[in-house]
Amino acid sequence: MTIVIEQPLNEAGREEKSLVSGDFVLDGGFVVPQINSFGQTFRDYEAESERKKTVEEFYKNNHINQCYEFVKKMREDYGKLNRVEMSIWECCELLNEFVDESDPDLDEPQIEHLLQTAEAIRKDYPDEDWLHLTGLIHDLGKVLLHKKFGELPQWAVVGDSFPVGCAFDESNVHHKYFKQNPDFGNPKYNTKLGVYSEGCGLGNVLMSWGHDDYMYLVAKENKTTLPSAGLFIIRYHSFYPLHKHGAYSYLMNEEDKENLQWLHIFNKYDLYSKSKVRIDVEKVKPYYLSLIEKYFPAKLRW
Numbered sequence: 031m032t033i034v035i036e037q038p039l040n041e042a043g044r045e046e047k048s049l050v051s052g053d054f055v056l057d058g059g060f061v062v063p064q065i066n067s068f069g070q071t072f073r074d075y076e077a078e079s080e081r082k083k084t085v086e087e088f089y090k091n092n093h094i095n096q097c098y099e100f101v102k103k104m105r106e107d108y109g110k111l112n113r114v115e116m117s118i119w120e121c122c123e124l125l126n127e128f129v130d131e132s133d134p135d136l137d138e139p140q141i142e143h144l145l146q147t148a149e150a151i152r153k154d155y156p157d158e159d160w161l162h163l164t165g166l167i168h169d170l171g172k173v174l175l176h177k178k179f180g181e182l183p184q185w186a187v188v189g190d191s192f193p194v195g196c197a198f199d200e201s202n203v204h205h206k207y208f209k210q211n212p213d214f215g216n217p218k219y220n221t222k223l224g225v226y227s228e229g230c231g232l233g234n235v236l237m238s239w240g241h242d243d244y245m246y247l248v249a250k251e252n253k254t255t256l257p258s259a260g261l262f263i264i265r266y267h268s269f270y271p272l273h274k275h276g277a278y279s280y281l282m283n284e285e286d287k288e289n290l291q292w293l294h295i296f297n298k299y300d301l302y303s304k305s306k307v308r309i310d311v312e313k314v315k316p317y318y319l320s321l322i323e324k325y326f327p328a329k330l331r332w
């Protein structure tokens with residue numbers, strides 16, 4: 031599967047600035063807004079807004095606590111998938127009560143975001159049903175916030191993701207807080223490659239623990255028939271240092287590079303579809319139930 035799209039800009043902030051000249055139209059007609067619901071450009075972590083303090087506090091906790099040992103432990107534990115049995119749609123409904131504290135652009139319940147993303151993709155890529163479903167489920171891992179999953183703190187579930195086991199790249203949002211991470215001063219983990227080797231493939235890299243990797247594990251272990259690009263999107267959609275800034279690219283192998291092209295497409299819809307426009311859940315539900323049936327078993331282990 032090879033597709034060509036424009037590469038994202040490499041320098042921090044350049045993409046946002048280019049939007050200020052006006053809204054623009056994506057591949058198939060989706061109009062990308064120039065400002066979010068709070069009147070700011072998207073992903074502006076310095077802008078004074080009602081969300082700024084919450085978001086910064088979130089990243090402080092996230093960067094201090096997400097270290098190699100922590101991630102290994104969580105992956106082993108939650109990778110057992112021995113907590114709940116439910117369908118994909120039941121999980122969407124469980125997400126109704128959560129608002130993501132890491133997100134400067136959205137304070138709506140998560141189910142709105144899932145449907146907004148999926149519906150925006152569906153309009154522009156009507157034939158890629160796997161990509162619609164990927165849109166619907168990409169954030170379902172946020173269910174780790176729920177009581178049934180031990181109510182993990184937000185810093186262990188949401189926010190941008192990054193590799194652990196090698197140096198934290200400067201393109202990570204609020205990078206300064208990594209100084210208090212136990213791995214920061216550890217020579218085993220604080221070099222460019224750390225415990226990894228050039229081109230080793232992202233699949234061999236331990237990513238900060240959260241909703242991406244968890245949902246990837248759920249989908250894979252429950253034997254989804256989604257294509258590899260769908261699984262890649264789910265697993266790395268929060269890895270902004272890579273897909274927006276090109277950081278850590280030396281860890282990728284050839285298959286990662288192919289899949290990254292789809293992630294670039296997906297990201298536009300994930301990010302810019304965030305708005306106050308509500309989707310009529312009951313109206314679109316039958317379509318998504320049919321996709322779930324096509325790509326997943328009726329009940330999954332979580």
Ligand SMILES: O[C@H]1[C@H](O)[C@@H](O)[C@H](O)[C@@H](O)[C@H]1O
Nearest residue numbers: 130132133188189190267268
């Ligand atoms: O705040 C957001 C949100 O948590 C998204 O779900 C995640 O994918 C992004 O990377 C993050 O920055």
Ligand SMILES: [Fe+2]
Nearest residue numbers: 168169267268
């Ligand atoms: Fe996400």
Ligand SMILES: [Fe+2]
Nearest residue numbers: 143168169300
């Ligand atoms: Fe998302």
